[in-house]
Amino acid sequence: MIQYRKILELYKKGMSQRTISASIGSSRQTVSKVINRAKEKEITVLTDEMTNTWLKSQLFPSQTPRGRGFVEEDWRYVHAELKKKHMTLRLLHKEYEIRAADEQRLAYSYRTYCQHYNDYARTHRLTLPIKRKPGELLEVDWAGETLHLKDRMSGEAITVYVFVASLPFSQYSYVEGFLDMTAKSWGLGHIHAFEYFKSVPEVLVPDNLKTGVTKAIHAEPVLNEAYRELADYYQTVIVPTRTVKPKDKASVEGNVGYVSRQIIMGLRNIQCFSLGELNAAIHEKLEVLNTTPFQKRDGSRQTVFDTEEHPYMLPLRQPPFEISDWRVSKVQKNYHIQVDRQYYSVPYEYVHCQVDVRLTLDLIEVYFKDSRIASHKRLTGDTGQYQTCVDHMPEHHRKYLAHSPESCLEWAKTVGPNMEKLCTVIIENNVEKRALNILAGIQRLEKQYSVNALETSAEILMGVTMHPTLTGLKQVLKRQKKRQMTESSKTSSQRNTDKNFGFVRGANYFGGNQ
Template sequence: MVKYRQILDLHFKSVSQRTISTSVGSSRNTVSDVITRAKKAGVSKLTDDMTNPWLAKKLYPEKQAVKKGYYPPGWEKVHKELQKKNITLKLLHTEYSDEAQNSGKLPYAYRSFTEKYNLYVRKHKATMPIKRKPGQILEVDWAGSTLSLKDRENGGDMPVYIFVATFSYSQYSYVEGFLDMKSSNWLTAHIHAFEYFGGVAESLVPDNLKTGVIKPVKGEPILNESYRELADYYQTSIVPGRARKPKDKPSVEGAVGFISRQIIAALRNYQCFSLAELNDQIRLRLDDINQEPFQKRPGSRKIVFDEEECGYLIPLRPPRLKLSEWRIARVQSNYHIQIDRMYYSTPYEYIQSDVDVRLSKDVLEVYFKEARIASHKQLHGEPGQYSTNPDHMPDHHRYFLDPTPKQSKRQLNGYIPHIESSIYNKVNFIEWRTILCLINKILCQSL
């Protein structure tokens, strides 16, 4: 085997090629070729990582697997494909073997294929520890595992979904169970976590779940409006982790696994009928986890949080945020929008426009391009009810809804020209309105 490092080492010491050839046991042509290729490759001095195998690949890349007749795998493609669901290294090796045979070259055996892939991962996919700052990041997520409650009516199991929030710096965590993962519970869990911690982190890092992120656009995800409103109220920012990138939020991913073992697994056989009772049991085990001493450094999650991180949190803003829900609706031709099978009016100028609807506990507000255009008290009870503000109606609709005597006479004159004033004055105003309605009905039937 050619001693590339020794050849270059002697060359850089100004030793002649004849002497180098004698010292390393290689021909003068080989020594000359190694020196020439080193100059072209920009190797002007040797470092510790420039081993003989490294120099062989650097100076003679054509002598690698291709020259021996083996088909070179595309390791970057293999690594990306392996991250997809249900894709295995065995399947990728089968596809690679087919490609090699179609190219007229030899494929690596499965054992060599896996060894070379592991070598690629170690060299090119190394991770770097990132030093987190106290109070900077709070990672939030739903745990994959669930607990359960007993249904009082039929004795069946009702799933309980576990919310987890973890500080990246201290690993101090908050855990709570909910009966569903809807937006209202997602926001409530955040508020409870803020109150448990006694403050808010500079940034929230959630997953790309629908209750937090409407569309995970690369670079600038579109946030759920209710979630954005919560962040604005508590003066924090939301930085969603990238899709299928769990290392963007490693603390909560690790905490989810740890909590699944320490809390969810421990309570798997615990039976109760009340969510509050189950959360009390979760809180007891959570306090034990936060106060448990670290194995590889002094202190505990609770001690590090109290001594180093708590002072950097953004203070809680009183009073507690009143939760709201945002929806999108289209103004119908009758200048009403439909929400939960109830109808609410908007100014008629916005017919066929898409509007944002904010639902709070008792009030419904309608926004167009961030400007509020209508507000109603929420309707409850029988579906199909209407809440109509007369100011939202066109003038001719408003006249027909509640005409004055003068307006009624003007409308009747359109049907019966030259109506006698004496006749009009003798008839009660309510009777004229009845006559007007009957005329409209007859005309509609005739049409």
């Protein structure tokens, strides 16, 4: 590149053109041309604004893009358009070429177009917007440094782990402390971050920690079921980083260090006795961090988020997601599963099967091959409690549980008043367990005898004794059945006998009945 300003400065100092040419590495013809053109333009004094670029445009306007016939692009417009989703430099360059053709002027090649935009972008952004779309990513991680609570009783220090979520485009962050780094705390950190942002990003970028990723495979990582369920609820996608690749989420790594310096170190001398008190102090520091103006760009994290990023994020779904825990259990022979020493029923067809169990604060759901087969309200209090749904039982188990004095009396009413009276006497004269066994035997008799036969036999039995028994009822039924069979055979015999049969004429023949 020709050093226009250097040539003029040396010439003003009285150096010859030959010496200037040797000093800056340009030909004598170039040096002579620059000096002569400066005289023609009457440029006698060099000011700070007269840079090489400015001097070139003034001394040789025909060599500028506009002077050579190129259409100048509005790079501020290009920069703003690239913030939109699915927008690329290739598409903007095609539009630029169409506009140049309409004006019958020259257009930059795609390579030159990209070079000019990169020159512009480097002077206006720390990172190129083509790499970080607004509202696209949310990077999450646990901070390496920790805070502490003071136990009121023992005075011991309780470790508090710090969750950090950062939006790469605006650097807008969320920070919260937890007593552990379990899957539940990990999920709550995400939910509270979404509520703080009042929106949801398109992609979540976590580290390969066990609470988020079960198996770290770069192409198709196996996600923790509870974490995947949270992402599905908020309609976002989880894209974990590569293992041992912190630059894949450089923003949150940088913010972790910044948070450690501004918040964690800022609270190192504050004594708190509860997690809520500590998180309130963290929130105050966080507001200061997000509203502090940038040093090398306009605005602050808050203003950039509100004006440039928030409109592109997904709306926050309500109500908030309910954190769940997933476990695997085996259905026992009594068609129940054990969870936290409490027992819940499933349909008896799944006995000895492995099932997935989803636990929430007040609900338990049982899945077999991704299909829900049972759900129960979660039991609390004493261990060893059973929660059983009648529909999950086999038929004979349902009948056994339904067998009670009340159900027996209801059945007796369908037979008749005498059977009801018989069952009432049996219940009054026997302990409940024995009475139920007798009544069960009476109900089984319905398979052998009709309702009328049971009612008639009950009437007969109650007429001869005030202490009826199952054996007595069976004997009455047998006698009644035998008597009916005898009467039936006589009636049949009389019906089949012909009075005119054989040689016996009878009294009618002789007129004896007239």
